[in-house]
Amino acid sequence: MTTSDATSVERLSARDRIRYLGQRARRLDLGSVVERARDVSAQFGVSVPRTVVDMFWQAGFHRVGFQDYVDYDFAILSAAERKTYMTHPISDQLSHKYDHPDYRHIFHDKWEFDRVFTDYLHREWMMVEDDNVDQLRAFAERHPTMITKQQRGRSGAAIHRYFANEVDDWDAFHRGLRERGELLIEENIVQHADLAAVCPGTVNSTRVAAFFDGEKTHILAIAQKFGRGQVADQMDFGGFYTMLDPETGKSVGDGYDSHGHVHEFHPESGFRIADFQLPMFDEVVAFTDTVARVVPQVQYVGWDIAVTPDGPLVIEGNWGTGIYENKPSVTGIRTGHRPRYRAAIGF
DSSP: OOHHHHHHHHHHHHHHHHHHHHHHHHHOOHHHHHHHHHHHHHHHOOOHHHHHHHHHHHHHHHOOOHHHHHHTTGGGSOHHHHTTOOOHHHHHHHHHHHBOTTTTHHHHOHHHHHHHTGGGTOSOEEEOOTTOHHHHHHHHHHOSEEEEEOSSOSTTTTEEEEEGGGOSOHHHHHHHHHHHTOOEEEEOOOOOHHHHTTOTTSOOOEEEEEEEOSSOEEEEEEEEEEOSSSSOOSGGGTOEEEEEOTTTOBBOSOEEOTTSOEESBOTTTOOBGGGOBOTTHHHHHHHHHHHHTTSTTBOEEEEEEEEETTEEEEEEEESSOOOOOOOHHHHOOOOOSHHHHHHHHOO
């Protein structure tokens, strides 16, 4: 990185830090911060006032989100160990620098995403229109389990699942989809047997954080998400995740979420999470490189990928991607992925 590049990054860092602090100050819920501090205190025996002060210090001077502080066990980490962790404010800074605003809408808009990435979905999809009840019914005959998506939404809130054998009135069903804005319908994904062995009722997606530098795609971090039989594997649906070794695709330990739950075994299947190995790992890495080149103006993306018996496919891409990191109290690993991000991106 040149001197001018370094200066630019430093300037952006300061500007984004001020922007972030301003946003946090406007939205600050002191009670929520104290509640988080109480949870930390109960787990690690650190006083609540000390934890609150440390949380604000980390937020103001080291760009650590309050929930990051809790999720990644900052209370038990040294200063050097804390600096190895990626955080949501730092990720947000990278997204605003490297994801061009003129192209972000492709990743916000689920309908537009399917249009742009149709060659990499590897599943049939259609749009619900005013007069295509017959097409909808024909689609359902080919794909008895249907996934519908509203145009925008996060954490699985815009995704719904329907079964054709439960629909009695197709005109009413079609009308309801139109009224609710569930206009995108997709064929249900059939996942690889190794993933179905953990949770067969949910498509368990692999979150691959990647950076495309214009020539090469860098794999920054990989998290394997597991559902609980619901339509989505997000935490709001009871889901959890385990970090994977970004060089091998092997789980590094037990599963966990942001609500304090730890899973040595999947609650329904009994599968031991630390034994999980992502199938077709090399194919997933190569596929990530392929999809990362489709919209090169959006360089930093969290890709949600599903592995099927025939190979990987893309579920969606996320600009402004969330962070998945190691949790020391669960895995025993006290370092994060920031060095990989820095080596690839140069911040």
